Amino acid sequence: MAADPNPLPDPNEKLVRVFDAEQESEAMVVSGLLESQGIDCEITALDAPQDVLPIGGTVILVREEDAQRARDVINSYRRTPAEQVEEQANASTAGSDGELSD
Numbered sequence: 001m002a003a004d005p006n007p008l009p010d011p012n013e014k015l016v017r018v019f020d021a022e023q024e025s026e027a028m029v030v031s032g033l034l035e036s037q038g039i040d041c042e043i044t045a046l047d048a049p050q051d052v053l054p055i056g057g058t059v060i061l062v063r064e065e066d067a068q069r070a071r072d073v074i075n076s077y078r079r080t081p082a083e084q085v086e087e088q089a090n091a092s093t094a095g096s097d098g099e100l101s102d
Helices: 024-036 064-078 081-093
Strands: 015-021 041-045 058-063
Touching: 015 024, 015 064, 024 041, 024 058, 024 064, 058 064
Parallel strands: none
Antiparallel strands: 015 058, 041 058
């Protein structure tokens, strides 16, 4: 018999909610991001099972000890390229007495 590809978490492990999404597809993308960083996670429906009606949203749970790292990974990839450019521009003008630098 093959191993279960989606094993249930150990009931003795404390899981922490690190991400909420209205769309399951968004949760799948974030789940893949976390797993690519070596963070195990579980996607769970909030109100209704996703195979019945995809309503109520989806959350991602991780082990308590991985929670802060998971949040850091999510936040670092959440910024848009425009926000990154703006942050760089603000950083380069912060110490120049109000004049823009080249």
